[in-house]
Amino acid sequence: MNRNFISRSFNCLLALIVGGSLSLTAHAQDPNTTTQTPWDKLPLHFGINVTGGRDFDDFQSFSFNLSAEYDFAKRFFLIAKYDDTYGLFKDGNSRTWLQNHALGGGLGAHLFSFSPNAQNIKEESLDLCLTAGSVVGKSDWRFVYYDGALRLTSLRRNRATLSAGYRYYDATGSSLVGNLSHVYVSIGWRF
Numbered sequence: 287m288n289r290n291f292i293s294r295s296f297n298c299l300l301a302l303i304v305g306g307s308l309s310l311t312a313h314a315q316d317p318n319t320t321t322q323t324p325w326d327k328l329p330l331h332f333g334i335n336v337t338g339g340r341d342f343d344d345f346q347s348f349s350f351n352l353s354a355e356y357d358f359a360k361r362f363f364l365i366a367k368y369d370d371t372y373g374l375f376k377d378g379n380s381r382t383w384l385q386n387h388a389l390g391g392g393l394g395a396h397l398f399s400f401s402p403n404a405q406n407i408k409e410e411s412l413d414l415c416l417t418a419g420s421v422v423g424k425s426d427w428r429f430v431y432y433d434g435a436l437r438l439t440s441l442r443r444n445r446a447t448l449s450a451g452y453r454y455y456d457a458t459g460s461s462l463v464g465n466l467s468h469v470y471v472s473i474g475w476r477f
Contacts, residue, residue: 329358330354331355331357334352335447335472335473337349338470340469349372351369351472351474361395363396364391365392365415367392369388369419370385371385373386375463385425385427387422387423389420394416396412399441410438410440414435415434415451418431426462426463427462428457428458430455431453431454432453435452435472436450437472443476443477444475446473446476447474448473454467455467
């Protein structure tokens with residue numbers, strides 16, 4: 287992959303992060319004028335995320351995530367995730383891209399909710415999401431990951447999410463790459 291692709295990817299990720307964070311509070315609605323459909327009352331949510339991160343040892347990653355969340359209690363939810371991850375590794379003067387697919391799951395908690403508008407109706411939430419997963423299928427970069435993130439999200443459907451987190455990659459014996467860790471930022475859409 288050339289440097290133009292990397293530069294365009296970073297620019298696209300930055301635009302998604304800025305645009306998504308601005309839209310978190312831009313679409314606040316008056317709940318008195320909105321009727322809830324049966325879909326809004328379901329305790330099941332789906333999400334799409336774009337994640338980018340790096341560590342300090344010449345490793346960068348991009349991933350596209352699909353998730354399903356089930357609210358099983360007032361403050362807690364279960365998470366199931368699929369990750370399509372691209373890792374950029376530097377080895378001397380050369381760079382190598384490796385791709386893999388991972389399945390994971392975990393537990394999340396709504397730490398606290400707040401109201402971004404003057405009506406004092408709680409619409410936004412700060413969540414803690416703890417997940418773990420493993421690579422499935424054939425890949426040169428094989429690992430088990432452990433992830434912790436803080437996520438700002440809407441309590442309503444069809445809203446943007448913004449996350450910041452830390453991920454540790456525990457390489458398996460057959461991997462060409464060793465253990466790695468990095469911090470990341472993720473922007474997504476929850477419906």
